[in-house]
Amino acid sequence: MGDDNTSAPGDRPTDGSPPVSSLEDLKGKLVSEAMDPHGCEFLHQKLRERKLEDQMIFSEVKGHISMLMLSRLGSDLLQKLYKVLDEEQMKQLVSSATADVRLLVDVCLDSQGSESMQEFIGRMTPMQIFHMISFFTYFMVPLVNHQFGSRVIGRCFNIFPAPADETEPIVAVIADNCLEIAKDKNGSCLLQVIMSKVSIPNSHGRQRILSAITLGAAKLSMDQFGNRVLQHVIGLEMPFVVSSIVDQLEGWFSFLAKDKYASNVVKQLMEASEGKYSSQIANRIIRSPNFLSVLVDPYGYSLSNPQRHTLTKSFARLWIV
Structure with missing residues (x-):
C-alpha cells in the first residue's frame, strides 16, 4: 500500500534503490503501511525494538484508530502498540476513537472491528472505559441488539465486578428499553448476562430492569x-x-x-x-x-x-x- 513509487519495507524497489530500513522513510505513510503485510511486519519489528520510534508510530496512527480497527493487520499493530503506551497515550487513543460517534458504532458492528474494540477496552483504565461507555449510550439499543455490538457491551460487563459505577449508564439505558431488547435474539442473551452479573440487591439499575421485565411478563x-x-x-x-x-x-x-x-x-x-x-x-x-x-x-x-x-x-x- 502507500504511494505507487514506495516499496514495502524490507522489499527491494524495482528502481534499484535500497529497501526501506527506517521509519523516517515512511513518514506520513504509516497508516497505509500498517494495513500492508510487509509494512505491518516492519512496524511490529520497530515496536519490538522499543526505541524512540514508538512515539512516531503512535503520533501517526492515533488519529486513525477506527480505520485500523476495521483491518486485521491494522488491529494486529494496535495490539502491539497498546503494550508500549502509557496511560496518557491510551487516553489520547480513547479520545480519537470517540471523536466520531457514528464511526465508533460502525466499528462495533463490524466483525473485525468488534474484536478490535473488545481488545481495546481490555487495555483501558476504568475511567477510560467509563468515557467510552458514555458514547455507547447514544446508540445502546442498536449495539445491544446486534451480533457483534452486543459482544462489545458484554466485554464492558466482564471487566468489572457487579454492580459497578462504570457500567451503570449501560444498565440505565437498557432498563429504559428493556422489552425491546428482551425480544431480540442478541439483546436477550446479553440481558441474561447482565442480570447474572448485576446481582446485588441494592443495585438501582438491576431493580429497574427487574421491574420492567415483571410488568411486561405477559x-x-x-x-x-x-x-x-x-x-x-x-x-x-x-x-x-x-x-x-x-x-x-x-x-x-x-x-x-x-x-x-x-x-x-x-x-x-x-x-x-x-x-x-x-x-x-x-x-x-x-x-x-x-x-x-x-x-x-x-x-x-x-x-x-x-x-x-x-x-x-x-x-x-x-x-x-
Whole structure:
C-alpha cells in the first residue's frame, strides 16, 4: 500500500534503490503501511525494538484508530502498540476513537472491528472505559441488539465486578428499553448476562430492569426470545419477583399454557420456589372455561407429570367441593 513509487519495507524497489530500513522513510505513510503485510511486519519489528520510534508510530496512527480497527493487520499493530503506551497515550487513543460517534458504532458492528474494540477496552483504565461507555449510550439499543455490538457491551460487563459505577449508564439505558431488547435474539442473551452479573440487591439499575421485565411478563412470555429472559429471571429465585410475575400473569395462565413459548414460563413458575405457586396456578387454569383444551393442547399436554398431576388433583377437589 502507500504511494505507487514506495516499496514495502524490507522489499527491494524495482528502481534499484535500497529497501526501506527506517521509519523516517515512511513518514506520513504509516497508516497505509500498517494495513500492508510487509509494512505491518516492519512496524511490529520497530515496536519490538522499543526505541524512540514508538512515539512516531503512535503520533501517526492515533488519529486513525477506527480505520485500523476495521483491518486485521491494522488491529494486529494496535495490539502491539497498546503494550508500549502509557496511560496518557491510551487516553489520547480513547479520545480519537470517540471523536466520531457514528464511526465508533460502525466499528462495533463490524466483525473485525468488534474484536478490535473488545481488545481495546481490555487495555483501558476504568475511567477510560467509563468515557467510552458514555458514547455507547447514544446508540445502546442498536449495539445491544446486534451480533457483534452486543459482544462489545458484554466485554464492558466482564471487566468489572457487579454492580459497578462504570457500567451503570449501560444498565440505565437498557432498563429504559428493556422489552425491546428482551425480544431480540442478541439483546436477550446479553440481558441474561447482565442480570447474572448485576446481582446485588441494592443495585438501582438491576431493580429497574427487574421491574420492567415483571410488568411486561405477559408480552415477554409469548415472545420467542423474551420468554427466555423471563425464565432466567424466574430462575434467579427471588421470592418477591416470582410472586410479582405470578400476579402479572393472573387470568392468563390457561391461555399461556397453550402457547409455544409461554408454556415454558408456566412450567417454570409451577416449579419455582419448590412448587410454592403450583397449586395456585393450577387452580387458575382449571377454573378457566378453556381448561379441557389445555389438557389436549400439544403445549398444554407437554406439562410434566407432576404439573399435570397437580392440575388433575385441583380439578378433582373442585368437583368434590
